[in-house]
Amino acid sequence: MSREELIALARALAERTVILEKENAELREHVAVLEQENAALRERVARLERLISRNSGNSGMPPSADDLPGKKQPKASSAARGAGKRRPGKQPGAAGVSLAWSDEVAERDMVEHFPEGACGCGADLAGAADLGVTGRHQQIEIPLVTARRLQHNLHTVACRCGAVHTAARPDGVSSAPVSLGVNLQAWCVYLLVVHAIPVHRCVELVASLTGAQPSVGFVHGLIARAAGLVASANARIRALLTLAYVVCCDETPIRVGPKKAKKYLLVACTKVFTSYMLGDRDMATFKRFVVAGLTGVVVHDRYQNYDSAELGEHDHQLCVAHLLRDLQDCAETYPGAAWPAQIQIALRGLIHAANLAREQGRDAIAEGTRRMWISSFRHGVRVGLSEVRRLPGPAKTVTQPVGRVLLEVLRDREDDVLRFARDLRIPPTNNQAERDVRPAKTQQKISGRLRSERTTAHRYAIRGYLSTAAKHGADVMTAIRDALVGRAWMPPDPTPA
Known part of the structure; x- marks a missing residue:
């Protein structure tokens, strides 16, 4: 070739x-963007795989969410029902109920049965x-229940001194000429609040069981009325809760x-106490x-929110x-x-x-x-911190x-994690609060969304009153009837520690 x-x-x-x-520089830039x-x-x-893997075994999700499509089922463990020694039903040592024979049966409750028909010889067995x-x-x-119409006649009498006296209306009898009795009202409140039965279904159920047609x-108006009648009892419950040595707290989102x-x-x-409050998802609600x-x-x-300084100084148990x-x-x-299993074993051991x-x-x-279990707990935490940077x-x-x-x-709040191990008056979990809030989750599954915020607040005012009464051993139906006649059950003074 030439020059x-x-x-x-x-x-x-x-x-x-x-x-x-x-072109190479452009490709490198493109590769960097792709990377x-x-x-x-x-x-x-x-993140998505982590969200899908959430279940009741490794998060705070309720067990009912484990059945949702695409959800990973919790791993079976020795502590799970059926996998260990614990069997379904009554547990060893738990109080049981048996159908025992009774020698105290009233004469009117004895039903006599005689053979009927004819003998093989042709004679009538009646003789x-x-x-x-x-x-x-x-x-x-239980006897078949049929609503009866009771008429209360209020008599007036004249004393020989000339004074005139008229009989007072019995408790629970309205001043209206015709009304529904307090027992029937109590049944309606019980079905609406305790069993979350919608109003129309409650009316149908009462009509089917008793023949009454409220x-x-x-x-529906009974909810607001009953809530107003138990307001003083709930105020006392809240006051007694503030004096309690240990209080379990929980919260759940609710669509209303x-x-x-x-x-x-x-x-x-x-x-022995339960108090509910419906509010917004903010600190102002927790402060109230x-x-x-x-x-x-x-x-x-x-x-x-429980750790906020705005709520004051408290001792905590996580x-x-x-x-x-x-x-x-x-x-x-x-x-x-x-380390995860070691910390779990230590906590369960405590x-x-x-x-x-x-x-x-x-x-x-x-x-x-x-000391043994706390030492195991601390060593597990230290190992975990060294491995997860x-x-x-x-x-x-x-x-x-x-x-x-x-x-x-676990490291910085050890006192709040292990407080139950140093003071046996403190429970290790807030299971009591979760049990008391579970009916709200059940009702939300039934209703989807509650239409009235005011009515929902009334429902849980009644439920807090009834839950407290039941924890004290009071009959729930009696507590409802007493409230409807203006004599709401009141929690007693706390026993000195």
Whole structure:
């Protein structure tokens, strides 16, 4: 090739190199963008897989949500029903009810039965000689209920001194010429509030069982009326809760009112008291609730509002059942790690030791047992913190690895996690509150959305009153009847510790 041809070829190669370098730079930029998108997609898939894996065994989700489409079922464990020693139904040591024979049967309740028909010889058995009772069978039965119309005649009498006296209307009898009796009203309130039966179905049920035909409007109005009549009892319940040494608290979202409205139903309770409040999902609701006035230990599920300084200074007991489920999530996320199981075993060991000490009438867990389990707990937390490292950066923009925040809570709030192990008066979980709030979740499944915020508040005012009465051993129907006649049941003064 000539000199000119070589120069032209070199220039062409140089231009081609520039073009290739430019295309290569564009490809590198495109690859970088794809890598960023791929990383974002991997993170998104991981989040979605984590959401799908949530169930009642590794999160605070209710067991009813485990049956939703696409949900991963909880892993069977030795503590699960059917997998361990615990069997369904009555547990060993629990109080039972048996159908025992009774020798105190009233004469009117004895039903005599004689053979009927004809003998083989043709004689009528009605004239046969009675040889006495040869078999006895007792049956507990209820009579068929039929509503009766009772007429109350109020007489007026004149004393010999000239004074005139008129009989007073009995309790529960309205001043109207015709009204529904207090027993019938109590049945309606019981069905509406305790069993979450809708108003129209309640009317149909009462009509089917008794033959009475109350109006839908009257039955619906009983909710507001009963709520007003138990207001003084609920005020006393709230006051007694603020004086309690330990109070379990819980909250659940509830759909009530307009379609976009979401409220919170909050419950504060002990073994003998229950108080509900319907409010918004904000701090102002918690400040109005009984929690703000509590003087004792608050057992809760680690919801951030309970730790707010706006509610005052409290001692806390973090619900260990929630912690165990979060630790189960860590065990599934890090299948090769030993620390989640170690912490779970330590917490369960402390709960068992506390229960055993109560059953034996002791004031505290044996010191050696307590030190052993607390030491195991602390070592498990330390190992977890060393294996699950905190990512640098602000909390609002950086998502920490699964379990990191939980481990920091177990380390930094050890007193609030293990308070139950040092004071047997404190329960390790807020299960009492979850049991008291469960009817709200059941009703929401039935109704979907409650239309009236005011009526919902009235329902739970009545329910708190009835729950407290039942915890004190009072009959629920009697408590309703007493409230409807203006003599609402009142909780007694607390027993000094």
